[in-house]
Amino acid sequence: MADNLTIIACVVASLVVFLSWGIPLFFKEYFPYWSLQAQRTAKPTVTTKSYKGRTALVTGAGGAYGSRAAKIFAEREAETLILIDLVDLQPLKKEIEEDAVAKGRKPPTILVWQVNMMSYTECQALGKKASELKSLDHVLMTAGILSFARRLSPDGWETSVHVNFIANALLALLFLPYLKSSPGNPNPPVLTFVTTFGIYPSSFTMGVPKTGSYLKKMSTNKDGLEQGHQYGRSKALLLYFTRELAERVTAAAKAKGITKVTINSGDPGSAWTGLTNPNKEKLIPRLIMNLGARDPQIGAIALVNAASAADSGHGQIMMDFTTAPYPPFMNRKSGRNAQKQVWQEIREVLEDRAPETKAVFDMLDAQ
Template sequence: MANNLLLGGVAVLAAFVTLVAYGLPLFFAEYFPWQTIRKQRYGRPTLVTKSYKGRTALITGANGAFGSRSAKIFAHNGIDTLVLVDVMDCAAIKAQIEAELKELGKPIPTILMWQIDMMTFAGCQEVGKKAREFKNLDHVLLTAGILSYKRRESPEGWETSIQVNYLSTALVAMLLLPVLKASPGNPSPPVLTFVTSFGIYPSSYTLSMPKKGNYLKHLSNNKDGIQQGHQYGRSKALLLYFARELAARTAIGHLPRKVTINSADPGTAWTGLTGPNNEKLIPRLITNFGARDPQLCATALVNGASAGAESNGKILHDFDTAPYAPFMERKSGLLAQLRVWEETRSEFETKVPETKAVFDLLGAE
């Protein structure tokens, strides 16, 4: 009996050691990259590009915590033309920028304010139409996004997180892609930067593809509860799939000029976007674990939108590149990426016909 108890104790101990040594690291690698989050919390990025003289930058979500701060960073460092794009009026942000620069004796850029309805494709088309007038567009930073724990549908028939964080953001990118052109004083290709998030990690176990039917609709036709709780991360995973595929295709496609497509992870902060996390225990604890000054997050994003051609297709953190989540690197993830691209192309070409010419240049057929 004593021997049996001893053997049983050894077995339990061995199982515990195995769990700690192998199981927990694998779990965290898949669902919660805590070391990366902690590194970002204590990271202190500084601006890499010191002058944006003669250049044009466009920012969506320009009224948000990250977007407004990013706009100010560009403005304080010599940007020539600044385009503030948001669902809300950006007059207050424009006035703040002008007042700050005037007080410091710095030149005030041309500041354009465009309102956009991110819930509709027509709203995105208006931005694409206006941007065609630019002689150059050096930096595009797509920070617009929503976080909702209650399911709603857009006028286009999509769950609103999928609509705003993924489809509308991807559509704006496609419409701006032909407009991207470096200004004469910019030695690097123009950059279009998507904003990603560690939220894709915990959402990964809800991202499995159905054997039949439309994958995007499968994710959009979700229910309140666990699925909606992960909808922000799921929409960001779709966007990261799209960004990686877009970057690969721009590198080998037939665009009229070279462009850089990357994604930047700013880390997390307590902002208007993350405010709803305060009402949820686990999201609140996670946000508290990684939260830092929004100004640092904005600096990381501006650095991403200013990165060189070597950043094409990569995820940028404060000081280096980051790997894609494990589920995205597996064969199933690569298949999901292609499926996301094809279904998105079908949706856009059906509802926004002008995107077909861009997809054709990228070798989409």
């Protein structure tokens, strides 16, 4: 009888430990429900009263977030607005111009640039166009894809890895030398990437191989669980890159006196958009989305605020009213090592395929 009571006591104690420690730890590592709940009810407003005299560039401007963000910059008197996407954005340009005239405002100068994010040549062409700008105050990188089936880019990378990570990293490096605040902008120019809570559950499959290329491991995924997490996996690679880029920009500014630039990530939360609508057919993704889904306009406002952050936002993940922590696995020693490996591998890829990035990488070496 005493032995049975001891067993029961041990089981109860184990259950208490699991409920009080194990479950919270699991959610902290893999499912940030607290941020989803907070974002669902948050109602951020645009923090910058006017973008008068400034230049704003938005990639993925044909998407739910990008198009709305572009309109926000225009409504707040941006002088020059650069719209970038694969699709034809002339209708969006016309809509923004007509809206300005209808409301008695002068329309911004709108440049429409098209790009296939899986083409190095087309991305390189954008870098050359950016070099001709007088100023470049705000760069908001919303371009991305969500693929439920494994496909390869012309360069042999899984398409999510190529578009969400490699192409975004390439464009950021090409734009970086031309980021310059306009005379009326009191803050350093800002370059903002888009991140997602999907990085957390994707960490299940984010282990670094003992040998060989990490990027190739992430790109040689299989259909099923890994492909289901591929959006989060590709965004995790981008977040590693973003943090390393921010750290190197800081070091280079101190050591070499390069222009101070704010590099950060923006978390728009979740919303039903053209990108995520396929998830409505899948029970678990639909339930998760519904925990935090909100109007895409709110997410666009959050992203515009991130791309307008003061230098205190440098290296941060910007949310509605605060900053968010990096996922736990990224803050461990193994995560820091993975970050260095991601940086070195993307450097090798881009210096080979887009040689002009070598000068930027060299600039960011602050030894």
